[in-house]
Amino acid sequence: MMKKPDLKVVLLGDMNVGKTSLLHRYMERRFQDTVSTVGGAFYLKQWGPYNISIWDTAGREQFHGLGSMYCRSASVIILTYDVCNMQSLVELEDRFLDLTDTASDDCIFAVVGNKIDLTDDLEAAESDGERLRRGSATKLRKQVHTEDAIALYKRIMKYRMVDEIHAPAADKMCFETSAKNGYNVDLLFESVFNMVIPLIVKKKANGPDDTVNLAQNHHVKKAKSGCC
Ligand SMILES: Nc1nc2c(ncn2[C@@H]2O[C@H](COP(=O)(O)OP(=O)(O)OP(=O)(O)O)[C@@H](O)[C@H]2O)c(=O)[nH]1
Ligand SMILES: [Mg+2]
Numbered sequence: 547m548m549k550k551p552d553l554k555v556v557l558l559g560d561m562n563v564g565k566t567s568l569l570h571r572y573m574e575r576r577f578q579d580t581v582s583t584v585g586g587a588f589y590l591k592q593w594g595p596y597n598i599s600i601w602d603t604a605g606r607e608q609f610h611g612l613g614s615m616y617c618r619s620a621s622v623i624i625l626t627y628d629v630c631n632m633q634s635l636v637e638l639e640d641r642f643l644d645l646t647d648t649a650s651d652d653c654i655f656a657v658v659g660n661k662i663d664l665t666d667d668l669e670a671a672e673s674d675g676e677r678l679r680r681g682s683a684t685k686l687r688k689q690v691h692t693e694d695a696i697a698l699y700k701r702i703m704k705y706r707m708v709d710e711i712h713a714p715a716a717d718k719m720c721f722e723t724s725a726k727n728g729y730n731v732d733l734l735f736e737s738v739f740n741m742v743i744p745l746i747v748k749k750k751a752n753g754p755d756d757t758v759n760l761a762q763n764h765h766v767k768k769a770k771s772g773c774c
Contacts, residue, residue, distance in 0.1 A: 551590065551599040552746050555738065556617050556649075558642045559626035560634045561605030564660040567725035568626065569602050572735050577726050585609060586616055593739045596746055613645035620649040621745055622656070622738045625702075629659040629667070629722060632689040639698060643705055652745055655702050656719050656738055657695045662688075663724040695720040714741060 557565040566580045566587075573589050583604040591598045603609070603616050617623065623646050627634040638657070646653065665688040699716045718737070723730040 550597070552596045553621040553742055553749075554599050554601065554619060555622040555624065555742075556601045556603065556620045557624045557626055558603055558613065558617070558638075558645065559605055559658075560628075560631075560637045560641075561607075563605065563626045563628040563631070563634050564725045565605065565626050566602050568658070568660060568723060568731060568734075569600060571725040571728055571731045573600075575728075577728075582606060583609075585612060591735075591739075594743075596743070598739060610641070610645075613642065614648045617646050618648040620646075620653055621742050622654045623649055624656045624658055624734070624738070625698075626658045626660055627690060627695075628661050629688050629690050630661055630664050630686045632694075635659075635690045635694060635698060639701065643702060646706075650745075653706075654714065654719075654738060654741055654745075655699065655706075656721060656734065657699045657702070658734060659690055659692075659695055659720075659722045660725055662722045662729060663726045667722075692720060692722065 557569065559565055561582055566583055567577060569589060570580070571577055573591070583602060583606075586601055586603045586609075588602065589600045591600055601616050601620075603613060625638045625642060627638055646655075664686045666685040667688045696716045699720055700710070703710060703713045703716075721730050721734045721737075723734055725731060
């Protein structure tokens with residue numbers, strides 16, 4: 547019998563930023579064609595003795611109403627934007643941040659700039675061979691800089707009323723990734739998993755009723771099948 551998840555991780559962000567691709571890369575170790583997500587989907591990840599559910603949400607406006615339900619009791623929210631699209635960062639604050647009101651009080655936030663392979667910013671994001679084959683003329687300009695993401699992270703902490711001294715350091719919680727070539731993808735998920743383990747331990751010590759609520763999961767699944 548499957549054990550119920552010990553905690554919940556939710557990916558949020560505008561359509562087309564690469565949420566589904568990041569999850570495929572992490573869970574299936576590959577980059578493949580995606581279709582724009584309808585409603586949401588979840589994966590289960592075994593992390594040491596713990597079961598973590600990872601929820602992929604739809605960025606499309608029409609599914610916006612589901613967002614706060616997906617975030618309910620979440621321990622980690624991964625806010626994802628596209629480094630070549632400033633508007634996708636702006637949307638995180640304007641459209642997605644208030645959906646996280648339903649997350650756990652001690653929820654950890656990560657801000658993730660995906661598609662770094664499309665920019666010249668990070669030579670490490672591709673191999674020499676790839677760079678030679680492609681040539682550098684086709685690279686896009688990076689529109690969102692690390693400092694923009696760090697500033698957003700700090701505003702998120704303010705919004706959540708988390709004292710900066712108690713929050714994980716901004717530079718540790720802002721990542722730049724490529725679902726396409728895998729750059730920083732494992733680092734992202736492994737960092738947040740390691741960070742929430744103390745929270746799992748604390749929740750377990752507080753008794754089973756304080757862990758992920760089954761009734762709530764049931765609710766989410768019903769909603770999911772309803773809209774697919
Ligand atoms: N170059 C590049 N393309 C990417 C990367 N990640 C995703 N893409 C492409 O961007 C498009 C959107 O990716 P998805 O993963 O479907 O985006 P999403 O955030 O799940 O979108 P919604 O489900 O509509 O919210 C697809 O064409 C992907 O192939 C990346 O790291 N680099
Ligand atoms: Mg998707």
